[in-house]
Amino acid sequence: MENHADGLLERDDAAADSEIDDAFLPAEDPSARDLELAYDWVGRLTGREAVRDEAIRRLHTLMIRASRFKLSRMGEASRLGQARADAIVQSSADDAVVAILARLGSFEGRSRFTTWAYKFAILLTATAVRRELWSRVEIDLSSVPEPVTRLGDPLEHVEGTALADALRACIAHCLTPHQQRILIAIAIEGVPIDVVAERLNTTRNTVYKTLHDARRRLRDDLIAQGYLQPSAGREVK
Amino acid sequence: MNTQKSWTGAILEQATGPFEPWLSCDECFDRSDAAIEDLLDRRLPLPEDLRAHLRGCSACHDEIETLAELAAADRGLDQAEGRARVDVQIALR
Numbered sequence: 001m002e003n004h005a006d007g008l009l010e011r012d013d014a015a016a017d018s019e020i021d022d023a024f025l026p027a028e029d030p031s032a033r034d035l036e037l038a039y040d041w042v043g044r045l046t047g048r049e050a051v052r053d054e055a056i057r058r059l060h061t062l063m064i065r066a067s068r069f070k071l072s073r074m075g076e077a078s079r080l081g082q083a084r085a086d087a088i089v090q091s092s093a094d095d096a097v098v099a100i101l102a103r104l105g106s107f108e109g110r111s112r113f114t115t116w117a118y119k120f121a122i123l124l125t126a127t128a129v130r131r132e133l134w135s136r137v138e139i140d141l142s143s144v145p146e147p148v149t150r151l152g153d154p155l156e157h158v159e160g161t162a163l164a165d166a167l168r169a170c171i172a173h174c175l176t177p178h179q180q181r182i183l184i185a186i187a188i189e190g191v192p193i194d195v196v197a198e199r200l201n202t203t204r205n206t207v208y209k210t211l212h213d214a215r216r217r218l219r220d221d222l223i224a225q226g227y228l229q230p231s232a233g234r235e236v237k
Numbered sequence: 238m239n240t241q242k243s244w245t246g247a248i249l250e251q252a253t254g255p256f257e258p259w260l261s262c263d264e265c266f267d268r269s270d271a272a273i274e275d276l277l278d279r280r281l282p283l284p285e286d287l288r289a290h291l292r293g294c295s296a297c298h299d300e301i302e303t304l305a306e307l308a309a310a311d312r313g314l315d316q317a318e319g320r321a322r323v324d325v326q327i328a329l330r
Contacts, residue, residue, distance in 0.1 A: 030313060033311065033312075033313060036311070066307060069303065069306070069307060070300075070303050073302075073303050073306070074299075110270070110271035110274075111270035111271045111273070111274045112270075112274065112308075112311070114311060115270045115273065115274055115304070115307075115308045115311070116270045118270075118304055118307050118308070119266060119269055119270055119300070119304050122300045122303050122304055122307075123266065123300055126296065126299060126300050126303075127296075130296070163245065163249070164244075164245045167245060167248045167249065167252075171248070183248075183251060187247050187248060187250070187251050188244060188247055188248070192295075192296060193262075193294065193295070193296045194296055203262075204262045204296065205261050205262045205263050208261065208262050208293070208294055209261070211251075211293070212256060212259060212293065214251070215251050215252060215254060215256055215293070216257075218248070218251060218252040219252040219253065219254070222252050228252065228253065
């Protein structure tokens with residue numbers, strides 16, 4: 001699909017700031033909500049030039065709103081600083097409009113257009129914030145870290161050293177080095193999946209598949225050893 | 238860094254899930270809008286594979302909660318109510 005958004009989304013900084021300030025929260029007035037609901041997004045976004053241009057601007061305002069909302073829901077985003085946060089909102093909204101126009105043909109009307117559109121801005125904003133916050137953090141994804149010793153985990157004696165030993169052995173023997181690294185980065189080190197994907201030059205989907213396979217191997221081995229029940233996956237020892 | 242949670246507990250959590258049936262992040266994204274509206278408008282439960290994915294992927298979980306809040310607000314519902322309905326679904330086993 002031809003990209004109609006590029007020219008329309010070019011603006012000076014003052015205009016961008018004004019648009020961000022004007023981004024609205026969902027209308028509290030029911031009649032205003034009805035008007036929003038009646039707006040023919042797809043028809044207008046595929047309409048004649050003037051109609052389409054107005055719809056794209058309106059869509060951009062909606063994406064600014066969704067992006068700002070997402071940012072406000074990410075407590076850690078306060079570390080970004082206002083200027084960087086505003087830049088992320090702006091670029092995420094721009095990218096969301098481009099992505100929506102490119103995928104407009106896949107919108108099947110199974111939800112409101114606005115709900116369908118929000119998820120693009122939410123995804124792009126959340127991903128940008130996570131990557132920005134981790135951008136200066138060194139993460140070694142090329143090697144497998146040494147297993148934590150019992151002395152390094154004072155809670156372990158409460159939880160059972162036999163189980164802890166079984167978990168360590170399972171990780172070392174059942175998982176590939178790549179699976180081990182992904183599991184430890186996400187589950188132990190708390191690295192967001194988007195950041196792992198970016199560092200490995202791959203997609204969130206691919207990283208999640210690796211994590212999923214590692215979890216399944218881990219669970220199957222613990223079931224085989226009697227540490228988990230097959231049905232519920234509950235600890236039995 | 239996840240320093241508060243014990244190593245054993247964190248790894249055990251990964252093994253117990255449940256994170257199945259399998260659903261990819263892309264499929265989760267594609268289906269999230271309709272699933273959230275079904276939940277808000279008709280109180281239909283989230284599909285099992287979507288719930289399993291949201292338990293296993295904190296990024297998708299975080300994003301669908303925000304989608305539920307925005308969609309709830311568009312309906313004149315409390316945003317927290319939208320988020321709470323998602324969280325109740327994810328907690329179901």
